[in-house]
Amino acid sequence: MDDGVELLWRERGEESAPRAGLTLDRIVRAGIELADAEGLEGLSMRKVADRLGFTTMSLYRHVPGRDQLVALMRDAVMSEHAPEDPSDRTDEPRSDHQDAGPQEDGSDQKGADWRPRLEALARQGWRLRRRHPWLAEVRGSRNIPGPNAVATFERMLSTLIGTPLRPHEVIAAVNLIGRFVDAEALSLVEPLREERRSGVSEEEWWGARDSLYERLTAYPTITRLWESGGWDDPEDSFEFGLRRILDGIEALIQERDETRDDSCRECGKPLEPAATGRPRVYCSRACQQRAYRTRKKP
Amino acid sequence: MDDGVELLWRERGEESAPRAGLTLDRIVRAGIELADAEGLEGLSMRKVADRLGFTTMSLYRHVPGRDQLVALMRDAVMSEHAPEDPSDRTDEPRSDHQDAGPQEDGSDQKGADWRPRLEALARQGWRLRRRHPWLAEVRGSRNIPGPNAVATFERMLSTLIGTPLRPHEVIAAVNLIGRFVDAEALSLVEPLREERRSGVSEEEWWGARDSLYERLTAYPTITRLWESGGWDDPEDSFEFGLRRILDGIEALIQERDETRDDSCRECGKPLEPAATGRPRVYCSRACQQRAYRTRKKP
DNA sequence: TCTGCCTCGTTTATGCCGTACACAGATTTG
DNA sequence: CAAATCTGTGTACGGCATAAACGAGGCAGA
Numbered sequence: 001m002d003d004g005v006e007l008l009w010r011e012r013g014e015e016s017a018p019r020a021g022l023t024l025d026r027i028v029r030a031g032i033e034l035a036d037a038e039g040l041e042g043l044s045m046r047k048v049a050d051r052l053g054f055t056t057m058s059l060y061r062h063v064p065g066r067d068q069l070v071a072l073m074r075d076a077v078m079s080e081h082a083p084e085d086p087s088d089r090t091d092e093p094r095s096d097h098q099d100a101g102p103q104e105d106g107s108d109q110k111g112a113d114w115r116p117r118l119e120a121l122a123r124q125g126w127r128l129r130r131r132h133p134w135l136a137e138v139r140g141s142r143n144i145p146g147p148n149a150v151a152t153f154e155r156m157l158s159t160l161i162g163t164p165l166r167p168h169e170v171i172a173a174v175n176l177i178g179r180f181v182d183a184e185a186l187s188l189v190e191p192l193r194e195e196r197r198s199g200v201s202e203e204e205w206w207g208a209r210d211s212l213y214e215r216l217t218a219y220p221t222i223t224r225l226w227e228s229g230g231w232d233d234p235e236d237s238f239e240f241g242l243r244r245i246l247d248g249i250e251a252l253i254q255e256r257d258e259t260r261d262d263s264c265r266e267c268g269k270p271l272e273p274a275a276t277g278r279p280r281v282y283c284s285r286a287c288q289q290r291a292y293r294t295r296k297k298p
Numbered sequence: 299m300d301d302g303v304e305l306l307w308r309e310r311g312e313e314s315a316p317r318a319g320l321t322l323d324r325i326v327r328a329g330i331e332l333a334d335a336e337g338l339e340g341l342s343m344r345k346v347a348d349r350l351g352f353t354t355m356s357l358y359r360h361v362p363g364r365d366q367l368v369a370l371m372r373d374a375v376m377s378e379h380a381p382e383d384p385s386d387r388t389d390e391p392r393s394d395h396q397d398a399g400p401q402e403d404g405s406d407q408k409g410a411d412w413r414p415r416l417e418a419l420a421r422q423g424w425r426l427r428r429r430h431p432w433l434a435e436v437r438g439s440r441n442i443p444g445p446n447a448v449a450t451f452e453r454m455l456s457t458l459i460g461t462p463l464r465p466h467e468v469i470a471a472v473n474l475i476g477r478f479v480d481a482e483a484l485s486l487v488e489p490l491r492e493e494r495r496s497g498v499s500e501e502e503w504w505g506a507r508d509s510l511y512e513r514l515t516a517y518p519t520i521t522r523l524w525e526s527g528g529w530d531d532p533e534d535s536f537e538f539g540l541r542r543i544l545d546g547i548e549a550l551i552q553e554r555d556e557t558r559d560d561s562c563r564e565c566g567k568p569l570e571p572a573a574t575g576r577p578r579v580y581c582s583r584a585c586q587q588r589a590y591r592t593r594k595k596p
Numbered sequence: 597t598c599t600g601c602c603t604c605g606t607t608t609a610t611g612c613c614g615t616a617c618a619c620a621g622a623t624t625t626g
Numbered sequence: 627c628a629a630a631t632c633t634g635t636g637t638a639c640g641g642c643a644t645a646a647a648c649g650a651g652g653c654a655g656a
Contacts (some may be wrong), residue, residue, distance in 0.1 A: 003507070005507060005509050005510050006509070009509075009510075009513060012549060050383070063541075064362055096491050107307070139484070139488060140488050140491075140492060141485070141488040141489040141492055141500060142492050142503060142504075143519070144510060145510075147513075150513075150514065150517060150520070151517075153520070154517040154518075154520055157483070157519045157520060157523060158518075158519040159524065161519055161523070167523050167526045167527060167528030168528050168529075168530075168532055168533050169533060170523060170528065170536075171523060171528050171529065171532065171533070172532065172533035172535060172538040172539075173538075173542070175535060176535070176538065176539045176542060179481045179482070179485065179535075179539075180481070183477045183480065183481035184477070186437070187439070187477065190437060190438050190439040191439040192497065193438075194438060194439055195441050202439060202440075203540075205440060206440075208441070209301070211303050211304070211307075211495075212307075212442060212443075215307060215445075215446065215448075219448060219449075219452040220452075220456075221455045221456040221459055222448070222451070222455060223454050224451055224459065225321050225455060225459070225465050225468060225469060228465045228540070228585075229465060229466075230465030230466050230468065230469050230471065231466075233464050233466070234466055234469065234470065235467060235469070235470035237470060237473060237474070238478075240467075240470040240471075240474065241470075241474045241477075243546070244474060244543055244546030244549075244550065245543060245546055246546070247545065247546040247549040247550070248542030248543055248544070248545040248546035248549075249542055251542075251545040251546075251549065252541075252542065252545070256594075281436070286491055287526075289525070290522075290525065
């Protein structure tokens, strides 16, 4: 029954006992260190407790169970606003944007700068997952988002809300990016995990699989690509994928831009064009008002 | 040391003992049934053995270990060429394509039909993963591909090899699609797994998390999207994502098409344009020959 | 000062998991 | 016919999450 919502969203006050004894924070920090070093499957209640010098069961006085510990670790780690990594080509605009909230303050129209903003956020997620690869290993459809996860989500949504995309498309696009980053991160961890477990490097292991490669010569396309060096220095799969997906989203925005007039900018429902005068943008007075209010609020 | 390559690629002959006794095939089939019903984490050697009426350790006479069993299950399942599911919108062309091999037989130029072909293969993978959701749960970077996995890969590559994409781009694009299908499948399984484990439906569970939703009202973009019904009937995330990614690939192909002349069609290296006459397509006589040979071979 | 409760950590135990190893019966091979 | 090989069994180990009962210290009120 205890799902950890309260734990995740608790006020982060001063933990009263600074000296000895277990605290939630200490447990979470130990968990993060452990997972950084050994991956999520290397994270066991025993090991966390050992690292802190307590017995396994002592942890359960502070955390309901392993799953909730992981949730706490996740949110803790998301609060590290990963600083710029110079090794990233970041096309991020230097001007600092307001973190959240659409910026239809007149100066730029219809969120034209969505792409660099969204790209920067995707890269930030990517950087975070390279620092803590186990993040991508946290699976499940019932991960309660903590404050930091929600803030990131909010920020990503806000990049697209100024575009002509319909509400459910904004959400779908952001989810797509999110899943993409996670998928890339996952295929980044897996080699690490295998190397840890086996002690054999990836390259070495695959190199010892000659009997497999011999069979592959029977496939013409694979062989042809092999011979023309397609595997010699492969594309950076994150960069490649991100670009493709952003291009795809851009194409959709373009499409919506051209046919903008037939759907409400606020709720996405189709709207019949006005017979005379300026083309309509909202399907109803209610939507117009709502848009006005939200534009005004923040 | 036994990695299962031989097992995966063994000739599938008549298993000599038809009556009693354990066989690899029986074990693999039992494993598939179990995983279909209980997911990959519900697959244990004990349960497989029980289902067959043998002891746990008897399995190890036929399979080196759990991991290799899973690999065998994977390849077994990939041989089911999933028939058309009428619930899919399949834009697959009706004319049956040769399964493998580039088709530069003159009739169609530069693989213009790559998109429906690649899309059909992605959908086929998606169908397979809906039938056997545990497929997406098989993780790891050292999964030895069986004959069926390689055949699928070959077919996907062959759709793009006729395009102006460079070799490493062909590979990156196919990998992107593959990871996308897996990621979607993974987020399809997870709710199932949670429901199995907890006995509570997804909807019910999230519905009971009021205390979370209240906190969300503090985020303007989320609230705005919520109020305009963005979550009411969400986009089909597989369809949405697939379209975006294919659009992204299409954009890249377009780009390459326009600037085709500056890279070798065979090896992708940049090539200087011929001073006179017809623009060059290959960077060297060697590449030209290689292309000719591979065009001729199959 | 005594009493009862509350917090925190410990001890013990249950039931899963993969699989190493020694053994036994059957079957095949020399 | 004897030896070797194949197949299946039983037991055992070390790992995991966590349930339940227990004990020591602090602290409030009588």
